[in-house]
Structures are given as structure tokens and as C-alpha cells.
Amino acid sequence: MKARWFFTIIVAALIFLAGYAALFVAPDEKTMHAVQRIFYFHLPSWIAMFSALCVVFYANVAYLVTKKRKFDALGVAGVEVGVMCCTIGLITGPLWARPVWGIWWTWDARLTTTFILWILYISYLLLRGLLEDPEKKATLSAIFGIFAFLDVPLVYLSNRLWRTQHPQPVIAGGNGSGLDPVMGEVLLLCVAAVFCVMVLVYIDRYRLELLRNECDELKFEIESRSVQAANLGGSATRRVGS
Amino acid sequence: MSTVRAAGILLGKELRLEFRSRELLSATIIFALVVVVLFSFAFDPTASESRRYGPGLLWIAFLFAGSLMLNPSFSREQINETLDALRMAPISPFAIVLGKMLANFIFMSLAELILVPVFAVLYNISLAGIVWRLVLVLMLGTIGLTVTGTVFSAVSAHARMRELLLPLLLLPILTPLLIASVESTASLFQELPALDRTWVAFLAGFDIVFLTASWLLCDYLLEE
Amino acid sequence: MKNFEFLLTAWIVVWAVFFAYEITVARRITQVREEIARLRQQLNGN
Numbered sequence: 001m002k003a004r005w006f007f008t009i010i011v012a013a014l015i016f017l018a019g020y021a022a023l024f025v026a027p028d029e030k031t032m033h034a035v036q037r038i039f040y041f042h043l044p045s046w047i048a049m050f051s052a053l054c055v056v057f058y059a060n061v062a063y064l065v066t067k068k069r070k071f072d073a074l075g076v077a078g079v080e081v082g083v084m085c086c087t088i089g090l091i092t093g094p095l096w097a098r099p100v101w102g103i104w105w106t107w108d109a110r111l112t113t114t115f116i117l118w119i120l121y122i123s124y125l126l127l128r129g130l131l132e133d134p135e136k137k138a139t140l141s142a143i144f145g146i147f148a149f150l151d152v153p154l155v156y157l158s159n160r161l162w163r164t165q166h167p168q169p170v171i172a173g174g175n176g177s178g179l180d181p182v183m184g185e186v187l188l189l190c191v192a193a194v195f196c197v198m199v200l201v202y203i204d205r206y207r208l209e210l211l212r213n214e215c216d217e218l219k220f221e222i223e224s225r226s227v228q229a230a231n232l233g234g235s236a237t238r239r240v241g242s
Numbered sequence: 243m244s245t246v247r248a249a250g251i252l253l254g255k256e257l258r259l260e261f262r263s264r265e266l267l268s269a270t271i272i273f274a275l276v277v278v279v280l281f282s283f284a285f286d287p288t289a290s291e292s293r294r295y296g297p298g299l300l301w302i303a304f305l306f307a308g309s310l311m312l313n314p315s316f317s318r319e320q321i322n323e324t325l326d327a328l329r330m331a332p333i334s335p336f337a338i339v340l341g342k343m344l345a346n347f348i349f350m351s352l353a354e355l356i357l358v359p360v361f362a363v364l365y366n367i368s369l370a371g372i373v374w375r376l377v378l379v380l381m382l383g384t385i386g387l388t389v390t391g392t393v394f395s396a397v398s399a400h401a402r403m404r405e406l407l408l409p410l411l412l413l414p415i416l417t418p419l420l421i422a423s424v425e426s427t428a429s430l431f432q433e434l435p436a437l438d439r440t441w442v443a444f445l446a447g448f449d450i451v452f453l454t455a456s457w458l459l460c461d462y463l464l465e466e
Numbered sequence: 467m468k469n470f471e472f473l474l475t476a477w478i479v480v481w482a483v484f485f486a487y488e489i490t491v492a493r494r495i496t497q498v499r500e501e502i503a504r505l506r507q508q509l510n511g512n
Contacts, residue, residue, distance in 0.1 A: 019477070035469040038476040045480065064462050080487075088483050092476040099469040112417075120414045127411065130401040140397045143459050144411060147393070150455055151415050154448060158418035161440065162425070197484050204491045211498045218505040225509075 011196045018186075018193035026186040038096040040187060042089060044194035046114075049085035052078045052198060053121070053149065060145040063138055072138035073209035075145060079124050081202045086118045109159035116155050120148045134216070245340065248333035252341025253348075260349065266311060270353045274307035278361055292365040297427035300361055301420055305387065308350055309409035312391035315342050316399035325464070335464045336457055339392060343456075346388040354380055372430045375437045379430065382445040383423035386452060390415055393456050396463050419448050 022040035029036035056078035063071035093111070094104040105111065127144055131137040260266055281299045285291070319325035328338050358380070362369050369376065391412055398407040422444045429438040456463075 015481070033469075035472050037473055041476060041480045064459070084483060084487055088480050091479050095472045095476040095479070099472050116414050116417050123411050123414065127397070127401060127407065130403055130407060132402075133400070136400050139462055139465065140400060143393070143463060144397055146459065147390070147415060147452070147455060150451060151418070154418040154451065158421045158444060161444070162421055194480075201484060201488050201491065204488065204495065208491055208495045208498065211495060211502065215498050215502050215505065218502060218509065222505060222509055 007196075008200065011193070011200055014189070014193040014196055018190045021186045021189050026183055027180060032100050035096060035099050038092050040190040041194065042092040042096060043187065044191040045085045045089040045092065047191055048194050048198035049082050049089065051195065052082035052085060052202060053152075055202075056082060056145055057149040060142040060149070063142045064146075069138065069213050070210065072142070073206055073213060075138075075142060076125075076128060077202055077205035077209055079121050079145070080205055081198060083118065083121050083125070084201075085198060086114065086121070090114060090118060109156070109162065113152070113156045113159045117152060120151065124148060243333055243337075245334050245337045248331075248337035249340040249344060252328075252338060253344045256342060256345030257348065260345070266314060267349055267352060270307045270311040270349070271356055273310060274303040274353060274357050275360065277303040277306055278357070278364065282364070287365070289366060293367060293431050294428075296361070296365050296367055297424045297431060300358070300427065301383065301423050303357070303361075304350070304354065304383070305413060305416060305420060306409070307353065308387050308391055309412050310405075311349060311353070312346055312388070312395045312412075313398075313405055313408050315346060315392055315395040317395070317404055320399060329464060335460045338464060339396070339456060339460045342395075343389055343392045346392055347384060350384050350388055351381070354384065367431055372435045375435070376427070376430055378437075379423060379426040379442065379445070382442065382449060383419060383426075385449045386419040386445065387416065389449065389452050389456055390419075393452075393459075393463060419445065422448065 018040070022037050026037065026040065028034070056075050059071045059074035059078060062068070063075060097106075098104050124141055124145055128137055128141045131140060278299060281287075281295075281303075285295070287295060316325070319328070329335070358376070359369070361367070391408075394408055394411045394415075398404040398411060401407050422441045426438050426441040426445065429436055429441070
């Protein structure tokens with residue numbers, strides 16, 4: 001519990017610092033000026049999403065191999081958090097694009113890939129909603145999750161080969177890329193802040209799922225005991241006979 | 243019994259089942275035709291537009307029709323719980339899945355065999371000189387569609403609203419396949435047709451990745 | 467600042483989404499905890 005509170009305070013401080021840095025410490029960008037500062041939250045939300053989805057992939061494989069419910073919990077929590085980060089990215093992106101490019105959206109490589117990704121993982125959640133048996137739900141959504149994760153690089157590659165308008169990678173791309181050092185530090189701070197928030201929310205959602213599983217087990221236990229009691233009462237004579 | 247032999251026997255069963263009534267095949271073909279015709283109403287394409295948008299239309303028709311056709315693959319087995327019987331047979335789970343994949347591939351290919359010439363006629367696209375290359379592209383695309391579709395048919399068979407769920411799960415996963423197939427087909431429909439090696443390699447890669455994933459996951463797919 | 471509304475909206479969206487989600491999760495955790503306590507009581511009562 002204490003560790004949790006400590007972590008929460010650190011995260012709150014990080015958020016505050018990151019926000020301050022993004023708005024006031026980071027230098028103004030040449031062409032886009034203030035609006036470019038959305039970048040300090042746009043990129044970190046993608047990093048957070050990608051991290052969450054990697055954990056989901058691990059959880060999906062682990063569940064199939066071990067059949068332990070905690071991995072299923074880890075999976076669904078991660079997908080919800082991942083979809084949330086994706087939504088944030090899909091909203092902040094157009095908010096940045098509109099003043100800078102003049103358009104809210106375009107069907108270039110990255111945007112299309114991301115949109116598909118968003119739909120894929122929402123489908124994961126939909127699939128879970130439509131499956132009733134808990135074991136089937138866990139197994140089949142794990143299988144779908146693995147397929148979805150394998151698909152992501154393929155979607156990205158196909159879209160990249162196909163079209164591109166999104167700015168070429170700024171940090172690790174080809175010529176002309178590279179970030180101002182102060183911008184780089186602010187970015188790092190913002191990545192840390194958003195990442196930590198994501199982890200916090202992920203842990204909570206994971207705990208919620210584990211608690212729900214516990215609740216279901218208790219309900220099952222109560223039900224089976226009452227069924228047993230009913231049987232005992234009704235078949236007492238038969239039991240004596242055999 | 244070896245996997246391949248078992249798959250072959252199951253394939254025979256699926257084919258016999260379908261050719262008794264042929265209802266799935268005819269429904270698939272008619273549906274794809276409807277999509278193709280609707281497109282002409284919605285867009286009224288000129289000759290050059292047909293060549294530009296034709297490949298996209300063709301593959302969307304195949305994907306939609308395929309999504310509908312793949313549904314009964316596993317949901318059919320639930321009516322008399324025949325899947326349990328299959329599971330108890332001394333064959334590997336992959337044999338069951340492979341048998342169904344092969345059957346679906348054959349059905350889809352038959353549908354395409356009829357649809358592509360009809361499409362070429364309706365939109366005045368000449369197939370002269372590109373037939374075999376087109377067959378290659380169609381085959382690679384159809385493999386990806388049926389491999390992934392069969393697996394997802396098994397996944398969605400247990401869920402409610404499976405007719406809606408299968409396309410919902412399948413179509414986003416198949417977007418790379420769609421792009422690659424459309425680009426490959428488009429390069430063949432050009433004035434100077436040429437087989438785009440990059441995209442064809444991509445298609446082959448897609449097929450391999452998903453076939454391998456299906457093979458690795460089929461035990462879990464079919465378990466009780 | 468030019469285009470400040472966009473920057474502000476983006477900022478609000480980021481934290482509002484996280485915050486709203488965290489609140490719903492926290493509330494559901496409390497609800498489920500209460501239900502577990504109730505079920506345990508019922509179980510021990512029998």
C-alpha cells in the first residue's frame with residue numbers, strides 16, 4: 001500500500017514537471033510554434049500504447065501455455081489501457097495536424113496502421129464480450145490477440161510501402177532528422193510521465209480483473225454448495241441404500 | 243494417421259458435403275456479383291477508372307463474400323456437435339484445421355474462377371497475356387484469406403453474433419493482404435502489365451506468417 | 467500563442483481520458499471488494 005502511494009505521488013510530480021517543461025522549458029519550434037508542443041504528449045502516448053500491447057502479447061502467449069487466469073487478466077487490462085492510449089494518440093494527432101497541415105486526417109502509412117490497430121484491439125474487447133464461457137473467452141481472445149499482434153508489423157510495413165505523408169521519423173529516421181537537445185530532454189521527461197501514468201492505470205485495471213475473478217469463484221463456490229445441499233437433502237435415502 | 247492424409251480425408255468430406263447442395267458456393271458467388279454490380283451503380287466508372295479501381299473492387303468483393311462463406315466452416319460443426327467427434331479421432335488438431343482450410347480454399351477459388359472473367363467482361367478489362375500471373379496473385383491472396391478466415395471462424399463459432407463477429411475480426415487483420423493483393427493486381431491491369439515482385443513477396447510472407455501461427459495455435463483453438 | 471486552443475484541447479484530452487478511466491476503475495474495484503466481502507460472509511454463514 002505504501003509503495004503504491006509513494007508511486008502515485010512521484011507520478012503526480014512527474015506529470016506536473018512534464019507539463020511545465022512542455023509548455024515553458026522546451027524551445028519554440030521554427031515553423032509550427034506553440035502547437036508543436038502537442039508532440040510532447042502525442043509521441044509518449046504511442047510509446048505507452050506500444051509497451052502495453054507488448055505486455056498483452058506476452059500475457060496471451062503465457063496464458064495459452066500455463067492456463068493461469070492471471071495472464072488472462074493481464075491481457076484484458078493491457079488491451080483496455082492500450083486502446084485508451086491509442087485513442088489519446090488518435091485525438092491529439094489530428095489536433096496537431098489541423099493547424100499545421102490544414103487537414104484533420106489523411107490515409108497515409110502511420111495513420112492508417114494506427115487506425116487499424118485501434119479497431120483490432122477494440123474487436124478483441126468485443127470478442128470477449130460476446131463469449132460467455134470464461135475459459136473459452138480467455139483462450140480464444142488470447143489466440144486473437146496473438147494474431148492481432150503479429151499483424152501489426154505487417155500492417156505497418158504494407159502501409160509504409162504504399163503511401164506516406166506523416167513526417168518522416170524525427171529521431172531515428174534518415175537525413176534531416178535529429179532533435180534539439182533541450183527538446184530531447186523534455187520529450188524524455190514527458191515519455192516518463194505518460195509511461196508511469198499508463199503503468200499505474202494498468203496495475204489498477206489488472207487488480208480489478210483479479211478481484212472480479214475472485215468474486216466469480218466465490219459465487220461459483222456458493223452455488224455449488226447450495227446444489228450439494230439440495231442433493232444431499234433429496235437423495236438421503238438412496239445414499240443409505242447403496 | 244499422418245496429418246496430411248487425415249487432412250485429405252477431411253477435405254473430401256467437406257467437398258462432398260458442399261457439393262451435395264452447393265448452396266454455400268452459389269450464395270458466395272451471387273453475393274460477390276452483387277458487390278461488383280453495386281459498385282458500378284455507386285461510382286459509374288469510366289474505362290480508365292475501371293482499370294484504376296477495378297482491383298480494389300475485386301478484392302473487396304472477395305473479402306466480403308469470403309467472410310460470409312467462412313462462417314459455416316466451424317459453426318456447421320456445432321449443430322450435431324460433430325467437432326467433438328473429430329477431436330476424438332486419432333488425428334492431430336492441425337489435420338482438422340488444415341482440412342477445412344483446404345476446403346475453404348477450393349470453394350473460394352471456384353468462386354473466383356467464375357467471378358474474375360465476369361468482372362473482366364463487365365468492366366472491359368482485358369485479361370489477355372496476364373492470366374497465369376493473375377492466377378498466382380489470386381492464389382496467394384486466397385491462401386491468406388482462407389487460412390486466417392478458417393482460424394477466425396473457429397474463434398467466432400463459440401461467440402454470439404458470429405455472422406457479424408467474423409467479418410469484424412477478419413477484415414482488419416487482412417488489410418495488409420488487401421493492400422498487397424490490390425497493388426499486385428493493379429500492376430497487372432496496367433497498360434504494360436508487370437508482376438510487382440515486392441508485393442507478391444509480401445503476400446507470400448503474409449501467408450507463411452499466418453499459416454505458421456495457425457499451426458502453432460491450433461491445439462488451443464480446438465480444445466474443449 | 468498561435469493555435470493555443472488546439473494545444474489546450476490536446477492537453478485536456480490526454481489527462482481527462484486517463485483520469486476518467488482511472489476513476490471508473492477505482493470505483494469498480496471498491497464495488498467488487500464490497501461484493502467479495504458480502505459473498506465471503508454468506509459463505510462462512512452457511
